[in-house]
Amino acid sequence: MTATSPAFLSEPAERLRASVVGIANGRRGRGSGGAGIAWSGDLFVTSAHVATGSHPTIVTPDSRAVPGEVVYRDAERDIAVVRAAGAGVPAVVTADPRALRSGSLVFAVGHPFGVRDAVSVGVLQAVSPLPRGYGLNGKGSLVWIQADVRLLPGNSGGPLADAGGRVIGVAAMIVSGVALAVPVPDVERLLSELT
Amino acid sequence: MSQDRTTLAALSEQLADAVATAGAALVAVHARPRLPSTGVHWKDGVIVTTEGTVRREDDIEVTLPDGKRIPATFAGRDRGTDLAVLKIAAGSLPVAQLGDPSTLRPGHLVLALARLDEGGPRAAFGAVSATGGKWRCWKGGEIDSWLLSDLDIYPGFGGGPLVDATGRIHGVNSGGLSRALATTIPVATVSRVTTQLLERGYVARGWIGAAMQPVRLDPATQKRLKHEGGLLLLSVEPDAPASRAGLLVGDMVAAIDGKNVDGFDQLLDVLGGDVVGKTLKLDVVRAGQPVSVDVVIGERPRRGGGR
Numbered sequence: 001m002t003a004t005s006p007a008f009l010s011e012p013a014e015r016l017r018a019s020v021v022g023i024a025n026g027r028r029g030r031g032s033g034g035a036g037i038a039w040s041g042d043l044f045v046t047s048a049h050v051a052t053g054s055h056p057t058i059v060t061p062d063s064r065a066v067p068g069e070v071v072y073r074d075a076e077r078d079i080a081v082v083r084a085a086g087a088g089v090p091a092v093v094t095a096d097p098r099a100l101r102s103g104s105l106v107f108a109v110g111h112p113f114g115v116r117d118a119v120s121v122g123v124l125q126a127v128s129p130l131p132r133g134y135g136l137n138g139k140g141s142l143v144w145i146q147a148d149v150r151l152l153p154g155n156s157g158g159p160l161a162d163a164g165g166r167v168i169g170v171a172a173m174i175v176s177g178v179a180l181a182v183p184v185p186d187v188e189r190l191l192s193e194l195t
Numbered sequence: 196m197s198q199d200r201t202t203l204a205a206l207s208e209q210l211a212d213a214v215a216t217a218g219a220a221l222v223a224v225h226a227r228p229r230l231p232s233t234g235v236h237w238k239d240g241v242i243v244t245t246e247g248t249v250r251r252e253d254d255i256e257v258t259l260p261d262g263k264r265i266p267a268t269f270a271g272r273d274r275g276t277d278l279a280v281l282k283i284a285a286g287s288l289p290v291a292q293l294g295d296p297s298t299l300r301p302g303h304l305v306l307a308l309a310r311l312d313e314g315g316p317r318a319a320f321g322a323v324s325a326t327g328g329k330w331r332c333w334k335g336g337e338i339d340s341w342l343l344s345d346l347d348i349y350p351g352f353g354g355g356p357l358v359d360a361t362g363r364i365h366g367v368n369s370g371g372l373s374r375a376l377a378t379t380i381p382v383a384t385v386s387r388v389t390t391q392l393l394e395r396g397y398v399a400r401g402w403i404g405a406a407m408q409p410v411r412l413d414p415a416t417q418k419r420l421k422h423e424g425g426l427l428l429l430s431v432e433p434d435a436p437a438s439r440a441g442l443l444v445g446d447m448v449a450a451i452d453g454k455n456v457d458g459f460d461q462l463l464d465v466l467g468g469d470v471v472g473k474t475l476k477l478d479v480v481r482a483g484q485p486v487s488v489d490v491v492i493g494e495r496p497r498r499g500g501g502r
Contacts (some may be wrong), residue, residue, distance in 0.1 A: 133230025
């Protein structure tokens with residue numbers, strides 16, 4: 001096997017970071033928030049618990065504040081879709097997490113505690129409902145991407161990606177120390193209801 | 196750049212292969228309420244897990260990699276090393292492929308694995324943080340080598356294996372022994388304790404039945420006897436190895452097997468491991484005079500039925 005380059009994940013991480021935005025509640029782009037993903041055209045995907053208002057502001061990687069509007073929200077699945085015309089952020093490439101096996105490399109990009117576009121690396125644990133004994137108030141029966149990767153406040157709404165930088169899920173929360181993300185097929189299904 | 200991408204994808208595949216290989220020998224152990232723990236199929240029909248996760252000794256079941264649940268019988272536990280052993284029907288799943296923990300160095304890539312349900316094996320990823328020789332853990336057991344990593348031992352990962360990038364199992368991760376870093380009970384310790392638990396259900400520990408305290412001799416006696424100090428006998432239990440050998444309260448043990456005593460750990464060391472029945476040669480100072488005493492190491496009486 002060829003040795004892994006010291007560059008490790010820097011190339012896919014750099015590409016993905018160009019498609020990750022900040023989500024701020026309030027029109028001036030200030031206040032608490034999380035991350036969002038440039039999904040397609042003018043649409044950005046984030047967590048419902050990040051886009052709490054109806055008109056969040058999208059902060060682009062080149063620090064432009066673009067007004068947005070929540071066009072879809074599913075609190076149960078913790079997904080919100082924001083339309084921000086003219087943001088001009090390149091869309092991500094997505095992949096189905098069910099094609100990955102446990103132990104596959106994954107990485108997250110987000111804004112933990114306000115640090116812009118921070119990268120954290122780990123491995124996939126499972127794409128399934130949570131194990132019995134990992135409590136999540138009944139939401140444990142939903143299918144979650146479970147990963148051994150460090151998520152912190154500010155990562156919510158940002159991408160979890162495979163080793164090639166393809167987005168496989170939307171970072172949602174930590175339960176019993178395990179990082180949870182909403183799988184891409186669920187996001188695609190919600191988006192298909194939008195049209 | 197595309198070269199990086201290929202090698203990165205290859206690394207990701209290799210990690211997933213390692214998880215699949217080692218995961219084939221893992222079961223979920225249902226021996227406590229709510230959350231199962233992980234067990235390693237150490238040899239055919241023998242499951243090893245951590246002692247702290249086995250809360251009941253009856254009605255234990257394990258979930259196999261194919262999702263089937265089968266009964267397991269409790270074979271024994273050792274609090275000192277945080278290990279417990281269960282028996283299942285032979286041929287139920289592949290046997291663990293064991294590695295050699297002495298080949299691991301700080302910085303080596305490792306995984307912690309778990310099986311918690313009928314789904315696939317689960318993995319956490321990190322590096323070996325520190326390695327070293329034999330040590331005695333805070334639960335009292337003797338661990339053959341020091342193996343710490345920066346892995347997260349998630350709920351249910353206790354009893355699961357530490358695995359290298361090729362899928363070899365180097366030991367069992369203990370949530371109970373882990374502090375700031377994850378602690379792995381290495382292959383040698385797991386195999387030694389498992390053998391003893393299968394033979395008699397508990398681990399026999401060396402014992403001589405005497406309480407002692409480190410002391411120093413006065414300078415004149417130091418010069419005369421060529422000993423600086425030793426362990427002073429404060430009490431001797433009746434019908435114990437020390438009393439049978441004729442040791443008396445007030446004796447000072449100056450050397451064990453020809454080595455001058457410089458602390459209490461030296462006694463603990465010679466009483467550790469598989470030593471019951473062996474003879475210790477003690478150089479004793481009794482009433483200012485040197486005498487030699489042979490003590491046959493006995494088995495430490497077990498409290499509470501060895502649980």
